[in-house]
Amino acid sequence: MxxxxxxxxxxxxxxxxxxxxxxxxxxxxxxxxxxxxxxxxxxxxxxxxxxxxxxxxxxxxxxxxxxxxxxxxxxxxxxxxxxxxxxxxxxxxxxxxxxxxxxxxxxxxxxxxxxxxxxxxxxxxxxxxxxxxxxxxxxxxxxxxxxxxxxxxxxxxxxxxxxxxxxxxxxxxxxxxxxxxxxxxxxxxxxxxxxxxxxGVRNPSSSRAPHFDHAEEFSQLPALAEGTKKKKSSNKAMTLRISKEQMETLKAAANEGRDTSTRAYTRYEALTGHIWKCACKARKLKTEQATGLEVYVDVRNRLEPPLPSGYFGNSSIGVLAVCNAGEIMVKPLEYAASRVRGAIDKGSRSEYVWSYIDHLKSEKDLSKLQDVSVYGNPNMSVSSWTRIPLYGIDFGWGKEVYTGPGSQRVDGDTVILSSCTGDGSLLVSLCLEALYMASFQNHFYNDIP
CATH class of the missing domain: 3.30.559.10 (Chloramphenicol acetyltransferase-like domain)
Known part of the structure; x- marks a missing residue:
């Protein structure tokens, strides 16, 4: 170029x-x-x-x-x-x-x-x-x-x-x-x-923790159903802005019909559920097609004992939510938000994280896992950067006017960012196959109640 x-x-x-x-x-x-x-x-x-x-x-x-x-x-x-x-x-x-x-x-x-x-x-x-x-x-x-x-x-x-x-x-x-x-x-x-x-070292008292079948989790990633026409397509990245008002509307929609004895759905849960819905619709998935959504949970403060402050390394795990595309598309937003929450709650349990690390330790070759991509139709991955200290980075010539991911090339890779405008809006930066982009954008704005 x-x-x-x-x-x-x-x-x-x-x-x-x-x-x-x-x-x-x-x-x-x-x-x-x-x-x-x-x-x-x-x-x-x-x-x-x-x-x-x-x-x-x-x-x-x-x-x-x-x-x-x-x-x-x-x-x-x-x-x-x-x-x-x-x-x-x-x-x-x-x-x-x-x-x-x-x-x-x-x-x-x-x-x-x-x-x-x-x-x-x-x-x-x-x-x-x-x-x-x-x-x-x-x-x-x-x-x-x-x-x-x-x-x-x-x-x-x-x-x-x-x-x-x-x-x-x-x-x-x-x-x-x-x-x-x-x-x-x-x-x-x-x-x-x-x-x-x-x-690498967990508290010995937690070794009696419940057993999780991580091998099954890693292998249950949905594949696109046979006979689904998949045109050769290149991936395209796009960033969409969602205003504070639109976000409040979405959050209210996710909380409609919620059992009031449970805590209200967060911005992240509502927006991620909305993104998942829009992707299923844009990709025109069949009702019975299984779709997976991976969310990332930062475990540094959720582990027992917690990681030391300033821990300099990877501290997030990816947790998968899987269900039928028909349910995500047809049911109210509350359903998708509840599936997002389920994955976050699972990844927030100290015993689950230690069990996940133990499973990784037992794998002879981790490079096998590195190739199991969670991305690609019919799956999505949504990570939030809103709490990462990436904003207001001033080297002596003022704060940035924009910050974001430097590259997105993988189908389904989505990042939620804070906007630098200071008006409470959020940015959704995502990569999809080019032929689904216009439809995704259309649903993204038009499906906000």
């Missing part, structure tokens, strides 16, 4: 000597795909020649407490195919690029409160650092950052992190600390906790 020229790439290493050695990754680190996940921040800033230097110097300093990001992964040879993190200070790649476009080219509709689609991850491809997966895993950087300057003086900072090393919560904490260091702070606000073995 034209428009963006990469000018410079350097390696940023920790500013001081850091601990060196190898750390085995936890089971939760290795049960997902071994890919990089990205966040992108757009800034409407008067461009200054000092910006690259400020970012690189503060990155070198923040990598001292967050030294695992400057390391490399490697495979442990043995009967169990596992990964370890080598803390070797090999450094982070930092790319500088320039674009002939202005910020408005990417964010044109973003400042307006209408229903026109906001920019989507498809448009950001060239603003995102590329990871060379042909390199052996030992040579791939765990983190790569790309700073792109626009013709108008605005900038974006897109940071990609190996998902095997950290998840969303830890990414937010790291970016917040990096920004604080760029503004001149000299020590971290939240000390990162690097001992991943705490996710």
């Amino acid at each position: 034209g428009g963006v020229k990469k000018k410079d790439c350097c390696v940023v290493k920790p500013a001081e000597e850091t601990w060196t050695g190898s750390v085995p990754l936890s089971e939760l680190d290795q049960s997902g795909a071994i890919i990089h996940v990205s966040t992108i921040h757009f800034y409407q800033t008067p461009s200054s020649d000092l910006i690259p230097t400020t970012l690189k110097q503060s990155l070198a300093r923040v990598l001292v407490p967050f030294y695992p990001l400057a390391g490399r992964l490697s495979r442990i040879h043995g009967p169990h195919h596992r990964l370890q993190l080598n803390c070797n200070a090999h450094g982070v790649n930092f790319i500088e690029a320039e674009s002939e476009f202005t910020l408005d080219h990417f964010l044109g509709t973003h400042h307006h409160h209408d229903q026109s689609p906001s920019p989507s991850a498809d448009q950001y491809t060239q603003l995102k650092p590329t990871v060379d997966y042909t390199l052996p895993i030992e040579e791939r950087p765990i983190m790569i950052a790309q700073l792109t300057r626009f013709a108008c003086g605005g900038i974006t900072l897109c940071s990609s992190f190996s998902h095997a090393v950290i998840g969303g919560q830890s990414i937010g904490v790291f970016l917040t600390e990096w920004a604080r260091f760029a503004r001149g702070e000299v020590c971290v606000k939240t000390e990162p906790f690097h001992d991943r073995s705490v996710l």
Whole structure:
């Protein structure tokens, strides 16, 4: 794609000597795909020649407490195919690029409160650092950052992190600390906790916990029914805005008919149920077709004992809700919301999480699980970034005008974001097969009561 020229790439290493050695990754680190996940921040800033230097110097300093990001992964040879993190200070790649476009080219509709689609991850491809997966895993950087300057003086900072090393919560904490260091702070606000073995040892008294059949859960992902016509289609990303008023209406609709002795459905449960309904309708699923929805539960405060504050690693598990598409499409929103809640409640139980980790430990080869994709028709996955500290990241030139996922390429991958407009609206960033997009958008707005 034209428009963006990469000018410079350097390696940023920790500013001081850091601990060196190898750390085995936890089971939760290795049960997902071994890919990089990205966040992108757009800034409407008067461009200054000092910006690259400020970012690189503060990155070198923040990598001292967050030294695992400057390391490399490697495979442990043995009967169990596992990964370890080598803390070797090999450094982070930092790319500088320039674009002939202005910020408005990417964010044109973003400042307006209408229903026109906001920019989507498809448009950001060239603003995102590329990871060379042909390199052996030992040579791939765990983190790569790309700073792109626009013709108008605005900038974006897109940071990609190996998902095997950290998840969303830890990414937010790291970016917040990096920004604080760029503004001149000299020590971290939240000390990162690097001992991943705490996710391997559970309280012995809980070993009599109920048994969960995780092997069955992992294998019960619905497949598209035989005979369903599936045109060859490319996936497309799109971001839709839902206003505070529309969200309140949806939440009220989900709570209509609810047994009042139970707690009210949350924004997340109502919106996720709505997204699931709209996807089933847009894909024109048959009534008897089974459909799966995966939700992610951050377990750091739900475990007994809870994970230490500042735990720097993956701390979320994916839990599946499965039912017939007909029920999701025809029944009131309360039904879909109740299925979402059921999955969250299951994943929030300490004994379930420990049992899930034990199951992963018993798997000889976790890479088998990494290929079991929860995505693709007839399934969806919805994660919420609204509580992750990714907003208001100020490196010294003001807060971002937009932040979101740097890439979405997998059918069914959905992220709920807070909007940077401060008007209480939310953004739903999703990837679907292109032929279902218009229908999804139509249902998304028209099915709000």
